Amino acid sequence: MTSLDALATPALLVDRARLDRNVASMASAMRGAGVALRPHFKTSKCLEVARRQLDQGAIGFTCSTPAEVRLLQDEGVGDLLWAHQPVGPAKVAFAIGALRRGGLTLGLDSVEVAAPLASGGVPVPFLLEVDTGLGRTGVDPDRAVETATRIASLPGFALRGVMTHEGHLGTYGDRTALEEAGTRAGELLASVAAKLRAAGLDCPIVSVGSTPGATSAPFAEGVTEARPGTYVYYDSGQVRLGSATPDRCAQTVLTRVVSTQRRGTAIVDAGIKAMSSDGLAGGSLGTVCDVAGRPLEDVLFANGNEEHGYLTGEGTARLRPGDLLRVIPNHACGTTNMWSRLHVVEDGRVVDRWPIRARH
């Protein structure tokens, strides 16, 4: 066991008790609703975290990159959903190889993207991706029957259901309005599934996925699966959206004050290469906490260079070089991708180190 004071900073920490609580409570909520849980792996990229999710009943994982799919397939995890359009020769070749290994479903939104996969001569189970408001990938609901029918007619292709990422919920300032929009997204996806079935297509899976939507979309009538990712750690962004309270945030960056030359500012050794710059446009790189993890209301993480962070606010007057702080990132997934390993913390001491893999 190592004390936090002995760690070289910056360092990525995960609080084991908070992680376990987050994993267990999401699993229990989905179990209670009779909804399958397929968490997104991009948040942790860590097999030790994934095993905890599987132990609590996750049916498999959602992945965004080939590296994530490969890592989990190598680990023998079946029932993976690659929820990103496999476009370009390298991704098509990867998808065909990964499909051949079995246990993989693709998320697809057009015949154009699907057609090159037919050259592999392998079965292609797929979910039709539907846009329920984010405006990213996914067919418009009124084009779902036509698109699913055309993709399903390609040789080897088998429709397993529909999916959406209701990421537009991240733009809501009001939790009640967010939950209503989450329910609408789930209902819209279920109505698309009903239309596909009426057109004679098999559509057993109706899959929604997001952390802000995890208290609403999966509970809409007809939804069968939820794919939240960020919930394993939560983050300052999710606290702002009302998905969690700060005491649920399991991931923090440990940093030290390195300079206090200017009044009203303290400089720490965590910059955008420790935090990722996700959310900086919103005015902060994360929530500054004391070393015990209690948020410091009078200190703002106002800006960052690569390896320097700028803290401002009245509370910086208390800070001296050497002081340890912990920062709850704005976006846990972006922060994960900056690091090769994390330190597991229990009762304020480091009890383990886990590798983070499949990074860009």
Ligand SMILES: Cc1ncc(COP(=O)(O)O)c(C=O)c1O
């Ligand atoms: C396709 C898909 N499913 C699920 C998720 C998980 O959402 P969240 O990060 O809000 O947990 C994401 C997040 O980007 C996603 O893109």
